[in-house]
Amino acid sequence: MAKTKGIRISITLECTSCKNNNNKRSTGISRYMTQKNRRNTPNRLELKKFCSHCNQSTIHKEIK
Template sequence: MAKKKNAVESVTLQCEGCKSRNYSKIKNKKKNTEKIELKKYCRKERKHTIHKEIK
């Protein structure tokens, strides 16, 4: 039998300032079609910055 495709996928969040990939998050593709953008703590910059979803 064929496998079903999952509605959830794991995405990586990248810091806008230093471009480091700090966080990973699980996202439901059917409910959230736009890219995730969160304000998270960056250890390299030692402050809260915007982190955007990348593939």
């Protein structure tokens, strides 16, 4: 019997304002690793998280 893929998958969240903002505290892009349930959230995930490079809470979007 073949193994099935799990419902929970690992995703990466990336800061949206780091790409556009040149006046950052430090260089780089803030990224978070988390998991999501495919059945409950089939769309791309967006969460408000703290970005250490921008030094404020910003929206982080799911990337591939």
